[in-house]
Amino acid sequence: xxxxxxxxxxxxxxxxxxxxxxxxxxxxxxxxxxxxxxxxxxxxxxxxxxxxxxxxxxxxxxxxxxxxxxxxxxxxxxxxxxxxxxxxxxxxxxxxxxxxxxxxxxxx
Amino acid sequence: xxxxxxxxxxxxxxxxxxxxxxxxxxxxxxxxxxxxxxxxxxxxxxxxxxxxxxxxxxxxxxxxxxxxxxxxxxxxxxxxxxxxxxxxxxxxxxxxxxxxxxxxxxxxxxxxxxxxxxxxx
Numbered sequence: 001x002x003x004x005x006x007x008x009x010x011x012x013x014x015x016x017x018x019x020x021x022x023x024x025x026x027x028x029x030x031x032x033x034x035x036x037x038x039x040x041x042x043x044x045x046x047x048x049x050x051x052x053x054x055x056x057x058x059x060x061x062x063x064x065x066x067x068x069x070x071x072x073x074x075x076x077x078x079x080x081x082x083x084x085x086x087x088x089x090x091x092x093x094x095x096x097x098x099x100x101x102x103x104x105x106x107x108x
Numbered sequence: 109x110x111x112x113x114x115x116x117x118x119x120x121x122x123x124x125x126x127x128x129x130x131x132x133x134x135x136x137x138x139x140x141x142x143x144x145x146x147x148x149x150x151x152x153x154x155x156x157x158x159x160x161x162x163x164x165x166x167x168x169x170x171x172x173x174x175x176x177x178x179x180x181x182x183x184x185x186x187x188x189x190x191x192x193x194x195x196x197x198x199x200x201x202x203x204x205x206x207x208x209x210x211x212x213x214x215x216x217x218x219x220x221x222x223x224x225x226x227x228x229x
Contacts (some may be wrong), residue, residue, distance in 0.1 A: 001170060035214045037153075044203060044219035047154065068192060088153055092213035096169045097143070097155040 001091050002026055004100035005052045012108040019076040021103045023089030028069045036065055036074045038104075040085045048087075049074060079105070110134040112204055114220035120227050125192040128223045130204030137185035138162035141207035143215055144178060144189045146200040147222075154200075158212065159187055194227045201225075 013019055022035070031052035037045035044073040047056040049065035052072055062077040076083055084107050089100040115129040128141070130142065146154040157168035159178040166178045180187045187204060201222040205215040 010213070033213050037215075039153075044217075044222070045215070046217055047208070047214055050214045052210070056208075056216075057204070076130040096157070096167060097213065100153060102152045 001095040002091055002098055003028055004089050004091055004098050006087075006089055006100035006103045008103060010104045012106050014108045015079050015081055017079050019074075019079055019083070019105055021074040021076075021087055021105075023067075023072040023074070023100050025070045025072070025091060029091050029093060031068050031072070034065075034067070034072055034091070035090045036063075037052060037088045037090060038083075038085045038087065045088065047071055078106075110206070110218045112206065112218055114124040114204060114223045117224040119227070120194050120225065122195055122227055123229055124194050124227075125190060126194060126225050127188055128189045128202050128204075130189075130220050132185045132187070132206070134148075138182060140209060141212040142180075142187045143185070143205045144202065144215075145205055145215075146202045148197075148200040149183065156189065156191075156202075158207070160212075161187060191225075192193040194225075196227050199227045207224060 005021045005024045034052040036049040051066045073088040086102045134218045138161045159166045161180045177190045204220040206218040208216040
């Protein structure tokens, strides 16, 4: 089973700053099946990125995904107030679906 | 509009079973896979499995194999998740989440409201 490790655990930034979130897989994975979700308190997660770099419908272009093999990145180019949340990466492989432990993006 | 409405909160004793329902409306039920995800209080997301409502095929996370069963009733557009041999660590909010149409491996924005299952003696 593929494990996903997200770093950092918490990212403290100010609105307008750039956020870079990392997701590392325990083995090489297909980027086609790597995604990113955003979860705000009391809400269900929302798909941001699928296929490592494709934005889901309605997602602003300040969100971008990149990476391949074992290392993937979610970048938020300029943080808006509504972007402070927890972000999870996800991979669906032969053993099923795995989530990373999450990165909390908090206001500095 | 698409809606996923789940059954209510449950309190169960250790060793018991729980069955959570998720009734879908606003779309053709058999054309989208459905995931089940749980989230323990203050913790991250944990995937439990997926069901194809068109045929009922399932795939479960290794951790839950032998303890979970996902079924569906196409006459009522409802999917069910039953978890047996409950223990305190199963206390969590259980969500159904619709897969995106063109790629079942990802979940779209349509999630149930969640069902809190509390396991306590």
